[in-house]
Amino acid sequence: MTHPSPPVDDRPVCVTGATGYIGGRLVPRLLAAGHRVRCFVRSPRKLTDRAWAKDPRVEIVGGDLGDADVTRQALRGCSAAYYLVHSMVSSGSDYREHDRRLASNFADAAAAESVGRIIYLGGLGETGDGLSKHLASRREVEDILADGPVPITVLRAAMIIGSGSASFEIMRYLVERLPVMVTPRWVRTRCQPIAVADVLRYLVTCLTTPSTVGQTLDIGGPDILNYQEFMHLVAEERGLRRRLVIPVPILTPHLSSLWIHLVTPLSKHIARPLAEGLKNPVVCRDARAHALMPGKLTSVREAVAKALNNLNLNSVETSWSGAGPMPGDPDWSGGRVFTDRRTLSVHASAESAYRAVCRIGGGNGYYTADWLWRLRGAMDRLVGGPGLRRGRRDPEHVAYGDALDFWRVTDASPPRRLALRAEMKLPGEALLEFEIEPRDDGAVTLVQTARFIPRGLFGLAYWYAVLPLHSVVFQGMLDGVRREAERLTAERPPQVDHPPPSPELP
Numbered sequence: 475m476t477h478p479s480p481p482v483d484d485r486p487v488c489v490t491g492a493t494g495y496i497g498g499r500l501v502p503r504l505l506a507a508g509h510r511v512r513c514f515v516r517s518p519r520k521l522t523d524r525a526w527a528k529d530p531r532v533e534i535v536g537g538d539l540g541d542a543d544v545t546r547q548a549l550r551g552c553s554a555a556y557y558l559v560h561s562m563v564s565s566g567s568d569y570r571e572h573d574r575r576l577a578s579n580f581a582d583a584a585a586a587e588s589v590g591r592i593i594y595l596g597g598l599g600e601t602g603d604g605l606s607k608h609l610a611s612r613r614e615v616e617d618i619l620a621d622g623p624v625p626i627t628v629l630r631a632a633m634i635i636g637s638g639s640a641s642f643e644i645m646r647y648l649v650e651r652l653p654v655m656v657t658p659r660w661v662r663t664r665c666q667p668i669a670v671a672d673v674l675r676y677l678v679t680c681l682t683t684p685s686t687v688g689q690t691l692d693i694g695g696p697d698i699l700n701y702q703e704f705m706h707l708v709a710e711e712r713g714l715r716r717r718l719v720i721p722v723p724i725l726t727p728h729l730s731s732l733w734i735h736l737v738t739p740l741s742k743h744i745a746r747p748l749a750e751g752l753k754n755p756v757v758c759r760d761a762r763a764h765a766l767m768p769g770k771l772t773s774v775r776e777a778v779a780k781a782l783n784n785l786n787l788n789s790v791e792t793s794w795s796g797a798g799p800m801p802g803d804p805d806w807s808g809g810r811v812f813t814d815r816r817t818l819s820v821h822a823s824a825e826s827a828y829r830a831v832c833r834i835g836g837g838n839g840y841y842t843a844d845w846l847w848r849l850r851g852a853m854d855r856l857v858g859g860p861g862l863r864r865g866r867r868d869p870e871h872v873a874y875g876d877a878l879d880f881w882r883v884t885d886a887s888p889p890r891r892l893a894l895r896a897e898m899k900l901p902g903e904a905l906l907e908f909e910i911e912p913r914d915d916g917a918v919t920l921v922q923t924a925r926f927i928p929r930g931l932f933g934l935a936y937w938y939a940v941l942p943l944h945s946v947v948f949q950g951m952l953d954g955v956r957r958e959a960e961r962l963t964a965e966r967p968p969q970v971d972h973p974p975p976s977p978e979l980p
Contacts, residue, residue, distance in 0.1 A: 486510040491558030514548040520875035545583040581622040598756035628690040632756035635777035636670030637784035660752040661702040666694035669777035692758035822959035828889035830958035835878035836866035841954020859899035901933035
């Protein structure tokens with residue numbers, strides 16, 4: 475791949491949302507195009523294991539967009555700024571108001587720091603009456619950013635096809651899990667999907683295309699189809715039988731979101747706004763974006779095939795599940811804390827023990843009593859939690875902020891410590907951590923600690939109800955880690971865990 479010459483303007487480009495699905499893929503492509511990048515993120519540690527984060531042209535600034543002073547500091551000296559923030563994941567039903575406040579704060583800070591341009595990725599279908607709350611919110615953010623003195627370029631996209639994309643994952647899971655679907659009438663809504671590679675090309679190219687300044691451009695792929703046709707295409711590319719889709723007029727967005735929640739990894743809080751938006755046709759009004767920034771567009775079938783292939787190869791660069799806030803450690807000094815602590819001697823290297831610990835969850839299972847974990851995941855889904863269907867980004871490696879089923883990685887420090895925080899529906903706070911302590915004899919001591927802070931009487935009842943299962947679940951998992959660690963040590967020399975290489979840029 476040949477890289478363009480570095481731009482004349484050597485000032486950094488600010489990218490908000492660099493830990494998200496699009497932002498995490500945009501940064502390495504901006505670097506490949508010769509730009510300096512300043513990432514403004516809420517959780518800098520999420521970027522620790524990204525290969526591009528070590529590039530000397532990358533600066534990472536931690537902070538909250540809600541803090542005016544911090545936002546101004548992040549934008550200071552920047553030639554342009556990408557606004558790729560959408561708080562639907564982190565703010566629940568209040569996301570519209572939260573988005574308005576963040577956008578207003580960002581626009582004011584960009585004006586105060588004389589930023590050259592704001593580039594915003596919005597959604598198609600943001601015109602006319604009857605907009606969903608989701609699309610209306612995206613339009614409000616666009617209007618707030620455009621009202622300030624800083625020039626703006628708006629790119630509006632419909633469904634983005636790529637491994638890990640929330641909207642694509644909804645369709646994929648529906649197709650894979652349901653040979654017969656009773657669906658709302660939105661399956662007949664027309665859409666113009668676009669491959670994630672094409673979205674990223676537009677985002678990078680517009681930065682050095684002066685004619686895009688002040689423009690609102692619809693971006694889409696070369697194909698227009700409805701969601702039913704799209705699902706049939708996904709089934710074909712997946713090698714599945716043609717799905718029977720039965721549209722009915724009685725399913726509300728609320729019922730649709732609950733159904734999506736049960737069948738796919740997405741929570742109802744994310745599913746509902748997306749389901750509501752499916753009723754609005756999302757088709758490009760013109761081809762100005764392609765005329766200003768010409769290039770080959772990926773067909774829907776090609777984009778789906780590439781996304782499915784990346785999933786099969788476990789080569790998912792970024793995922794919707796990596797977005798959202800990282801909660802701080804709970805206040806262990808307040809309230810009753812229940813602790814289940816277990817230790818085990820493991821005749822293996824610390825590196826092998828850490829690798830074995832990092833394999834829990836997703837398709838790897840939990841080394842023992844997997845049926846109990848599946849049962850717990852199913853129960854969690856029924857009450858509104860993520861269950862086990864989020865899986866994991868990579869079968870071998872984990873990084874800070876990764877989702878592991880209904881766990882979230884809050885510390886990944888190879889080869890000594892892995893800490894997980896439960897995001898399942900619980901009457902309290904739960905944390906599971908593994909610590910690896912090397913010994914002089916070449917072996918290690920593996921320490922597994924589960925903590926639970928109950929909320930109210932129901933929390934106490936929950937702890938005592940599951941306590942008898944700990945000897946099966948937690949001890950069995952610890953024994954399984956030991957066996958796997960000793961097997962890894964016997965198979966090959968110890969290796970320090972490294973993150974997988976970044977996928978090839980499109």
